[in-house]
Amino acid sequence: MSVSKDIIIALDEGTTNAKAVALDAKGHVVASFSRALAIQTPHEGWVEQSAQLLVEASLEVVARAIATVGVDRVAALAISNQRETVVGWYRATGKPIAPALSWQCSRTAAFCHQLRENGNGPHIKAVTGLPVAPLFSASKMRWLLDNTPRGAELAATGEICLGTVDSWLLWQLTQGEAFCCDYANAARTQLMSLHTADWDPEMLALFGIPRAALPTIKPSSGLFGYTRGCPSIPDGLPVMAMIGDSHAALFAHGLGAEGCVKATYGTGSSVMAPVASARCDVSALATTVAWHDGETLVYGLEGNIPHTGDAVAWMADSTGLSELSQAELAHELNTLPRSVDSTLGVYFVPALTGLGAPWWDENARGMIHGLSRGVKRAHLIRAALESITYQIADVIQAMRVHPGFTLNALMVDGGPTKNDWLMQYQADLLGCPVMRSDVAELSAMGAALLARKALFNLTTSQLRQYLPEHVTFSPDMARHARLQTRWQAWQETVALLRK
Template identity: 45%
Template sequence: MTSGVLAIDQGTTNTKALLIDASGAIVARASVPAAVTHPQPGWAEQSGEAIWQSVQAAVGECLAARSDIKLASIGISNQRESVLIWDRQTGAALGPCVTWQCRRSAERLMPLRRPEVEKLVTERTGLGLDPLFPAAKIGWLLDNIPGARAAAEAGKLCAGTVDSWLLFKLTGGKFHATDYSNASRTQLFDIHRLRWDDELGRLFDVPLGILPDALPSDGTFGVTSPVGAIPDRVTIGAIMGDSHAALYGHGIRAPGAVKATYGTGSSLMTLTERPVPSRNGLSTTIAWGAAGKVAYALEGNISVSGQAAAFATAMLGLRDESALTQLAQTVETSDGVVFVPALAGLGAPHWRADVRGLFMGMSLSTKPAHLARATLEAIALQIYDVFAAMQADCGGTLSALSTDGGASRNDLLMQIQADILQRPVRRSRLAELSAIGTGSMAGFATGLWGEEHARALSGAEADVFAPTTDSVQRDRLLTAWRAAIDQAIAGVPQTARRQARQNE
């Protein structure tokens, strides 16, 4: 019997499990869907119990495929900023898991939108006020679930992000903990002093006693209790938020490179030597805590990335997104057409929720193929904007981009990205970078392999796309993109602008 690591990646739409043997080979994998519901416009939620059931199902399928492997450790990566509360005694979830996409806590943030408050929150957490983050969501849950606030004050409740919920269930309720990366996304955690902050707790009306212990990402997270296919007394050796785990999964351990995940939206992250306050619309965050050190990062989140291709595919009446790419390949340029995919507002580095999408530059010579190519360029141009903001904040040259996620499988998009960035783009051939990242750390933390082995596991195979276009064509595209962004922002109706100013 050989040793191995089980990596659990609990995402918004599915739960994945990987079994990695002691040589670093992925020997089994499983994926189970997870449902998201939208009970009101702008709301998004899941069932905490259903999330837990999906984890058990994925783990059971994965372990059944290789019963000859003895688990040395378990690593967990998770959808970030999704939060729930549960009964400390029974372990039953109270109310829904409010996901990162949910905007229900927007009203709770309105009274906090004062310069002195925003300054305090940003300085201590690295994050701007936004319903994305869990602090206001926890307050909402405590006030909207009958009896929840009184139970919380009496010490009868737990609150946490999805990783802490899974840890609680995996350990039979013995451990209520999270890691620094997830804690740093809550707006309740001081990323400099590495602890929950009393003043932030009062600000968001969250009693800190219900929050999990915050530990390094390779901390001691306890051992499993047997349930279903999950064996007894397996060490849980690593926890990281999914974007952080993907950065680790790419093998990036030092500043200089950027990771981009191309999903429905996109997350870009780059390591920094210290917490770097952003002057260009990015978030300062903790990448992970490992081997006795805390790694910091800058992050930029794009609202609509790969989803732009799905949108254009439907608008053009194409059968699927591969047909969109095939159509885009029939022309060498977008012929002056620019698409601003602000279909859910503009994320980093612009942060304009009031802006809506538009196509610009069309003429009588415009063909559907130009719209298709402009869509792929728009995805890459948004990545460029965040990459450029990171470079400005870091004050130096960022050498390369490492990519993962569904849309990164598109060769044409990756080549366009390399041409726009004028940097090599390195696409991992491994699909489950978040699971690989947390599995790699878990194996290292529990002594199954060394750091060099872990790094080799993370960054072993990749496709590299080198820039090919000339600078004149690239500069022309960037000029047109900037003009389109300006036009999209200028086109916001006056009433929407007034509302946006009130919300700032």
């Protein structure tokens, strides 16, 4: 590898933005480009995106990053992606069969309910580590086949491909020469056995997904293929890492150090802790693959929350704050909760398309509880922000059941973490330090680190020099004791919602 080829470009394809980040030999961000992505909700509970626009936006930002740093400096590409979102496409043309079904989409709730009614839930959890929920990819793949002419037939012969976003982007970057996904993304489909680390025949049969339609599973760090035939992107660039965005963020926080639990605050949130085994006995949480670094398969214990930043966005829209500029909105979200001492007894449970971990109730719908005449916009905004911290605390409470789980610090990232009030409230609620990475490109950085590991044959410990600094919010333990009463009241409000 030429020393002049020092740049890794990481494509971070998220729910609301496609971002390309160029990182140099020291792991520093030297260029970043993003393009907004639209979300469609054609029916209640349905959430989808244009699969074609996901590709167009992704290729555009990668091309801009390459043009900025110069192709002669680009050593490799890496991909981090929104997880569980599913794309189906025709193998012959590479054209999607339908919109991409978002991870937030709950259109398969009835199918998942039937699986639970039939008693399949415990076995699915034992094999895949995942509870039965519309969040995961398998039921979405089944829906696509059921709603595509000759869908099952074409999938059985391999004429229809089904994949998570990483495999869809890789297919397009390589013009169909590579049809792969990584272990972390495969583990989110509900079709991979944690115990064999391969597509599971029983799960494929249960969900009606032919193996011929699925990608090859590979380590997160390693060669996936080479670019070919993409406008403004040179042929021959190696794709050296693929991984789900939440997993990539955990890797970039601390390379999987024990006791460092990660929470990504975005549209929704992922709370993930590295664990040593594939034990699946915490029913409220998912056991998953955190990553495969090319040498070792690392497991993760995870809770997924559909509406965290999304809850604040909904409340901002409902109270008129969304009319402000982004800078003005950020200022208001930081100052409004400080301007009042409490929410005046208001609790907002943002089950806008159902509840995720640890409740797993896709039929639940949102509630604003405890309204009184004195409640103003500041109280409602504070209630929305508090709801993020309570949901994350609920997941961590469930994690404590897992043998060997420890919490030394909560490592956080994502847009909402820029809100200092929110971070301090989270630290005080949990009673442990909250360590914020102010690197906006943390998921991209994690993917780039995995690519660098494979490119230069590094050990995981050798990557430590590239890790970003963190800002620490230390807990006020006196306030921690007081907040336990509010957290209990929150849980009682959730219980009301589920009656």
